[in-house]
Amino acid sequence: MKLTLHIWRQKDAQDKGGMVRYEVDGVSEHSSFLEMLDVLNDGLIEKGQDPVAFDSDCREGICGMCSLVINGRPHGPWTATTVCQLHMRAYRDGDTIYIEPWRAKSFPVLKDLIVDRSSFDRIQQAGGYVSVNTGNAVDANCLPIGKPAADQAFDAAHCIGCGACVAACKNASAMLFVSAKVGQFAVLPQGQTERKERVLSMVEQMDKEGFGNCTNQYECEAACPKEISADFMRMMNLDYFKSSATTS
Amino acid sequence: MTLDSKVPSGPLADKWDKHRFDLKLVNPANKRKFRVLIVGSGLAGASAAASLAELGYDVDCFCYQDSPRRAHSIAAQGGINASKNYQNDGDSDFRLFYDTIKGGDFRSREANVYRLAQVSTHIIDQCVAQGVPFAREYGGTLANRSFGGVLVSRTFYARGATGQQLLLGAYGALNRQIHAGKVTMHNRCEMLDLVLVDGHARGIITRDMVTGKIERWAGDAVVLGTGGYGNIFFLSTNAVGCNVTASFRAYKRGAYMANPCFTQIHPTCIPVAGEHQSKLTLMSESLRNDGRIWVPKKKKDTRPAPSIPEDERDYYLERIYPTFGNLVPRDIASRAAKNVCDDGYGIGMSGLGVYLDFADAIQRLGRDVISQRYGNLFDMYERITGEDPYKVPMRIYPASHYTMGGLWVDYNLMSNIPGLHVIGEANFSDHGANRLGASALMQGLADGYFVLPYTIGNYFATEHQEQVTTDHPAFGEVEAEVKGQIDRLLAVKGKRTPASFHKELGKLMWDHCGMSRNAKGLEQVLQRIPELRQEFWENVSVTGAGMELNQCLERAGRVADFLEFGEVMAHDALGRGESCGAHLREEYVSEDGEAKRDDDNYCYVAAWEYQGDGKEPALHKEELVFENVELTTRSYK
Ligand SMILES: Cc1cc2nc3c(=O)[nH]c(=O)nc-3n(C[C@H](O)[C@H](O)[C@H](O)COP(=O)(O)OP(=O)(O)OC[C@H]3O[C@@H](n4cnc5c(N)ncnc54)[C@H](O)[C@@H]3O)c2cc1C
Numbered sequence: 001m002k003l004t005l006h007i008w009r010q011k012d013a014q015d016k017g018g019m020v021r022y023e024v025d026g027v028s029e030h031s032s033f034l035e036m037l038d039v040l041n042d043g044l045i046e047k048g049q050d051p052v053a054f055d056s057d058c059r060e061g062i063c064g065m066c067s068l069v070i071n072g073r074p075h076g077p078w079t080a081t082t083v084c085q086l087h088m089r090a091y092r093d094g095d096t097i098y099i100e101p102w103r104a105k106s107f108p109v110l111k112d113l114i115v116d117r118s119s120f121d122r123i124q125q126a127g128g129y130v131s132v133n134t135g136n137a138v139d140a141n142c143l144p145i146g147k148p149a150a151d152q153a154f155d156a157a158h159c160i161g162c163g164a165c166v167a168a169c170k171n172a173s174a175m176l177f178v179s180a181k182v183g184q185f186a187v188l189p190q191g192q193t194e195r196k197e198r199v200l201s202m203v204e205q206m207d208k209e210g211f212g213n214c215t216n217q218y219e220c221e222a223a224c225p226k227e228i229s230a231d232f233m234r235m236m237n238l239d240y241f242k243s244s245a246t247t248s
Numbered sequence: 249m250t251l252d253s254k255v256p257s258g259p260l261a262d263k264w265d266k267h268r269f270d271l272k273l274v275n276p277a278n279k280r281k282f283r284v285l286i287v288g289s290g291l292a293g294a295s296a297a298a299s300l301a302e303l304g305y306d307v308d309c310f311c312y313q314d315s316p317r318r319a320h321s322i323a324a325q326g327g328i329n330a331s332k333n334y335q336n337d338g339d340s341d342f343r344l345f346y347d348t349i350k351g352g353d354f355r356s357r358e359a360n361v362y363r364l365a366q367v368s369t370h371i372i373d374q375c376v377a378q379g380v381p382f383a384r385e386y387g388g389t390l391a392n393r394s395f396g397g398v399l400v401s402r403t404f405y406a407r408g409a410t411g412q413q414l415l416l417g418a419y420g421a422l423n424r425q426i427h428a429g430k431v432t433m434h435n436r437c438e439m440l441d442l443v444l445v446d447g448h449a450r451g452i453i454t455r456d457m458v459t460g461k462i463e464r465w466a467g468d469a470v471v472l473g474t475g476g477y478g479n480i481f482f483l484s485t486n487a488v489g490c491n492v493t494a495s496f497r498a499y500k501r502g503a504y505m506a507n508p509c510f511t512q513i514h515p516t517c518i519p520v521a522g523e524h525q526s527k528l529t530l531m532s533e534s535l536r537n538d539g540r541i542w543v544p545k546k547k548k549d550t551r552p553a554p555s556i557p558e559d560e561r562d563y564y565l566e567r568i569y570p571t572f573g574n575l576v577p578r579d580i581a582s583r584a585a586k587n588v589c590d591d592g593y594g595i596g597m598s599g600l601g602v603y604l605d606f607a608d609a610i611q612r613l614g615r616d617v618i619s620q621r622y623g624n625l626f627d628m629y630e631r632i633t634g635e636d637p638y639k640v641p642m643r644i645y646p647a648s649h650y651t652m653g654g655l656w657v658d659y660n661l662m663s664n665i666p667g668l669h670v671i672g673e674a675n676f677s678d679h680g681a682n683r684l685g686a687s688a689l690m691q692g693l694a695d696g697y698f699v700l701p702y703t704i705g706n707y708f709a710t711e712h713q714e715q716v717t718t719d720h721p722a723f724g725e726v727e728a729e730v731k732g733q734i735d736r737l738l739a740v741k742g743k744r745t746p747a748s749f750h751k752e753l754g755k756l757m758w759d760h761c762g763m764s765r766n767a768k769g770l771e772q773v774l775q776r777i778p779e780l781r782q783e784f785w786e787n788v789s790v791t792g793a794g795m796e797l798n799q800c801l802e803r804a805g806r807v808a809d810f811l812e813f814g815e816v817m818a819h820d821a822l823g824r825g826e827s828c829g830a831h832l833r834e835e836y837v838s839e840d841g842e843a844k845r846d847d848d849n850y851c852y853v854a855a856w857e858y859q860g861d862g863k864e865p866a867l868h869k870e871e872l873v874f875e876n877v878e879l880t881t882r883s884y885k
């Protein structure tokens with residue numbers, strides 16, 4: 001099929017950037033979306049022109065590296081799917097596609113479609129762990145954990161840290177991302193000792209990074225490729241208020 | 249130089265304990281004076297960085313992704329082994345050890361593998377303490393499943409995302425140390441060379457992938473946890489960024505490359521769909537627990553799978569290997585798939601595919617149970633192929649997946665270059681000629697959490713080195729070479745993309761140094777690679793500049809290294825005149841087509857030493873000594 005692409009090009013963080021139009025032909029419906037961009041880039045490189053920079057690594061929906069907004073939707077049209085798993089059979093011959101980077105103050109664009117998500121790492125560093133040194137563990141089965149709690153913890157822990165939740169939110173809030181880690185540990189016995197400090201310091205770091213406030217639109221939940229539930233945000237809010245009440 | 253494996257003396261089961269006692273310790277107050285440069289933030293790198301920092305060392309950690317959490321370990325699906333014997337089915341350290349040695353077709357080091365089995369149980373304890381949400385039974389205890397090549401159930405898992413959960417556990421431990429100021433993390437920062445001072449590994453040269461700045465880092469030891477080189481085949485289950493650069497540059501600085509031809513081709517991957525395909529997707533081996541593999545009994549049968557009656561299907565693994573059936577090791581399952589396809593029984597458009605069918609299991613256990621076990625894999629399959637595996641069997645074909653070969657290390661995980669340690673998939677150590685499923689995660693975490701933290705201290709305590717800074721002339725020399733290579737790449741201004749060279753190399757390696765090999769094909773590889781390399785340096789198009797974010801340049805640098813490394817692999821495959829594990833030489837097969845080992849002549853680790861560009865590498869042998877197992881012909885029948 002033949003497609004018209006409008007792609008955000010921006011030389012570096014300082015550049016103003018703008019949309020550039022490209023035509024691609026002979027795209028197979030079996031290709032993935034990123035493979036379609038590979039073909040575009042191969043053509044550009046052969047002509048000695050700068051290829052479009054975009055992030056990707058695993059290309060199977062788990063590393064969280066890929067990050068494109070397609071026709072206004074983070075990760076494109078398919079639900080519960082990262083853009084690297086999106087396949088071209090989602091499109092028709094003659095379609096026009098707009099491709100942009102994640103847009104958020106806390107995710108500055110580095111080049112073209114690549115953004116800086118180090119703010120996410122800093123939030124995790126603020127408390128997204130159980131403080132246990134290597135070698136300090138008891139036998140794993142000494143700590144029975146009911147299957148429902150283990151399953152719920154997994155549902156939260158499955159977050160891939162891609163940032164689609166932030167990109168989808170009109171306030172660029174990172175609540176879903178933060179609540180996924182807070183929620184994982186809130187439902188597990190291992191997480192109880194540091195439960196209060198964790199939620200307080202992670203939320204504090206989130207605010208410091210300049211992410212917006214949540215106004216309960218749940219666009220984040222809809223955009224999340226791993227279908228992290230907004231229930232974790234409600235849980236985190238409750239935890240946060242309880243913790244700030246008891247520690248101040 | 250002689251290769252001293254430094255395996256301690258004494259009975260197998262006591263070696264590690266004894267060795268830990270014999271290792272010299274660093275005074276706790278002095279540990280902060282040692283700086284360790286860890287390249288890689290996968291299971292191996294992250295677990296090592298966190299554990300060393302906890303002990304008090306100063307750590308700098310590097311990765312090429314934008315966050316340590318995205319290292320390729322994140323993609324591991326199926327599970328991690330440990331000899332817990334929670335299922336009471338007769339597992340033990342010795343059984344895990346034996347299965348791994350036998351699975352590797354008797355080409356790994358006994359003492360290393362036994363230690364791996366011993367520490368495997370601590371890994372599970374550690375990960376649970378970190379809050380890793382492993383699958384559990386209703387009673388709250390941990391659940392297990394089976395993997396290929398074994399008859400016990402010892403694999404721990406977290407749905408189909410075990411690697412993700414283990415890596416996020418290690419990432420948490422790493423984050424805690426970053427927060428504490430003990431680890432400095434350098435993301436989007438690619439190691440391009442190793443710096444030696446007085447023969448010891450004392451630093452690295454990196455390129456900041458955002459600004460393009462070339463930087464020097466000095467330390468008291470360098471640790472490579474940079475993963476495998478499966479992308480030499482271009483198409484593989486690895487992430488697109490996986491590469492051999494760090495290991496290969498260390499090789500060019502004198503580190504020995506061991507058994508590079510031992511590459512694992514995984515039997516259950518989604519077949520190639522088109523010429524623009526950039527990677528292949530694994531369907532976890534755990535699926536072979538419940539899925540049955542078959543092809544039609546009639547050649548080129550184009551009927552849809554469900555309309556082929558039961559008696560017209562050949563469940564060839566169950567037929568040829570009645571004891572292990574669908575759970576034979578990977579090398580055997582892959583070769584069997586290749587053989588039926590080569591004989592004309594393959595399915596799908598290309599004829600390069602076999603069925604993996606869940607109909608029986610769904611009938612027996614119900615859709616819900618299957619979805620609980622493999623739901624995300626089924627979803628992934630459907631997204632890629634547009635077919636629903638609950639209704640039609642999956643189509644699968646082997647693909648490059650893992651590399652058993654890697655930099656040579658001794659029992660302390662140190663290479664032949666003093667101070668250069670290699671952990672995880674990047675080293676050669678534990679899997680011999682074939683790796684069993686769910687054992688790479690185990691090895692990566694064993695190396696990082698439970699082995700290196702002890703052994704590296706012994707290096708610091710026994711081999712005292714002067715302080716060096718990045719002002720030492722050795723840094724300037726290596727930096728100049730790195731810059732020179734970048735300038736050369738940018739100066740070619742040819743017509744072909746780096747990817748097109750990578751694809752051509754990949755196809756060459758797949759055809760002649762993949763699932764089966766012969767001398768003629770390997771000689772062809774050795775003739776063709778230098779030609780391809782010459783064309784690369786005359787006609788590659790690398791756009792943009794060095795001092796900016798430049799993915800074309802990153803790619804070109806990696807392809808340039810693969811273009812040299814391929815030759816080392818081919819030399820190794822040609823030099824090994826036997827078949828063992830994943831290395832099948834067509835000249836050496838038994839009457840029933842199985843790999844025929846030659847223990848009299850090839851019971852060694854082949855460690856290759858760089859001799860200069862365009863020169864054949866020199867071979868060093870580490871003879872393998874088996875004191876605790878008998879070398880038998882591997883049989884899964
Ligand atoms: C799809 C898939 C599924 C798998 N499933 C399983 C499974 O179920 N069970 C199992 O046991 N094993 C499995 N494996 C194998 C296993 O995942 C890997 O062998 C293991 O995770 C490798 O870990 P590692 O830490 O050695 O390397 P990696 O996780 O690959 O990490 C490499 C690190 O090195 C960094 N790096 C590399 N080069 C450079 C450089 N030049 N400069 C700076 N940084 C660099 C990267 O950024 C990264 O941080 C699977 C593999 C694949 C591909």
Ligand code: FES
Nearest residue numbers: 057059064066084
């Ligand atoms: S590239 Fe890894 S999630 Fe898309």
